[in-house]
Amino acid sequence: MAEVTTALDTLIARIEAATTTLSAGAAADVARVRQLRGAMGQSFTTTIFAFQQAGTVRDGIAFVASLAEKFPHESWVATVAAEQFRRPVATLTTRYAMRDTAALHTDAAALCAGLSGADLLRLARTMLVYYAFLLRRLRDLLPFYELSVAFEGHRLIAERVAISPTGEGAR
Amino acid sequence: MSLRMIVELGGVVGAAELYPDLAPKTCAAVWNALPMRETINHANFSGEEVSFPTLGLMWEKENQLYQCQPGDLGYFVQGPAICIYYGALRVISPGNVFGRITGNLAPIQEMARRSWKEPGIRIVLQRGES
Numbered sequence: 001m002a003e004v005t006t007a008l009d010t011l012i013a014r015i016e017a018a019t020t021t022l023s024a025g026a027a028a029d030v031a032r033v034r035q036l037r038g039a040m041g042q043s044f045t046t047t048i049f050a051f052q053q054a055g056t057v058r059d060g061i062a063f064v065a066s067l068a069e070k071f072p073h074e075s076w077v078a079t080v081a082a083e084q085f086r087r088p089v090a091t092l093t094t095r096y097a098m099r100d101t102a103a104l105h106t107d108a109a110a111l112c113a114g115l116s117g118a119d120l121l122r123l124a125r126t127m128l129v130y131y132a133f134l135l136r137r138l139r140d141l142l143p144f145y146e147l148s149v150a151f152e153g154h155r156l157i158a159e160r161v162a163i164s165p166t167g168e169g170a171r
Numbered sequence: 172m173s174l175r176m177i178v179e180l181g182g183v184v185g186a187a188e189l190y191p192d193l194a195p196k197t198c199a200a201v202w203n204a205l206p207m208r209e210t211i212n213h214a215n216f217s218g219e220e221v222s223f224p225t226l227g228l229m230w231e232k233e234n235q236l237y238q239c240q241p242g243d244l245g246y247f248v249q250g251p252a253i254c255i256y257y258g259a260l261r262v263i264s265p266g267n268v269f270g271r272i273t274g275n276l277a278p279i280q281e282m283a284r285r286s287w288k289e290p291g292i293r294i295v296l297q298r299g300e301s
Contacts, residue, residue, distance in 0.1 A: 019226075062249050125227050132224035132250045136212060144215055145288045 072117030219258030
């Protein structure tokens with residue numbers, strides 16, 4: 001058990017160091033998301049989907065924290081937690097090049113089986129703080145004001161000429 | 172006990188009163204973490220709200236409100252983040268309301284509103300008198 005606790009302390013220290021890097025605006029994952037290119041060579045869709053994906057993963061970790069808090073003595077919570085941490089690894093890596101974040105998930109998933117409810121809660125909360133800063137940095141890549149102006153303008157034009165995205169209704 | 176906090180947003184200085192009677196744990200956690208320096212993000216969904224992420228200062232829900240007044244200060248537990256509810260708002264996920272900006276609110280509201288168009292506005296929170 002002592003070995004597991006030591007491994008948890010080591011992982012938590014890594015997550016906290018990664019959070020500090022995010023806070024300083026120097027995270028490699030965010031830089032890689034910025035370099036991604038999607039369909040037609042643009043980066044808007046890859047960036048906004050990365051932001052959305054990180055929010056979804058964060059919600060899953062919040063779910064783990066909630067389970068660990070409500071059922072601290074139930075061993076199945078560790079099984080759920082491991083799966084929840086493991087599940088986004090492939091997507092984070094292959095779609096969004098967020099390899100450092102994925103590595104934290106992989107190591108968290110591997111550790112869950114030996115953790116108590118209190119330790120799972122500690123791990124999940126440390127990851128929630130990491131995601132608060134990750135989401136903020138990904139959000140910083142997106143000019144929501146300009147996007148909202150462009151979107152409303154596009155919608156207004158589309159409604160005025162009554163052209164659907166498929167061209168139906170054109171007149 | 173009265174706790175006051177100085178809020179500086181984009182160079183505009185205001186004063187906030189904390190609510191240790193209504194949100195004692197949140198006030199203590201925030202107070203102990205001061206000073207804080209960050210840049211704010213404007214909310215995308217809920218309305219006239221700005222926020223910045225923090226470390227996990229505390230995790231309990233306390234004095235969570237869906238009806239906020241302009242200037243209310245919230246601590247979002249799940250995020251975690253500190254929020255300024257500066258105007259019209261439809262609260263989706265409530266935060267722990269732990270205080271309110273009571274001094275120089277109007278220019279702070281104006282600066283918060285500007286952040287929707289101009290990201291990167293800096294915020295400093297520090298202790299006032301206690």
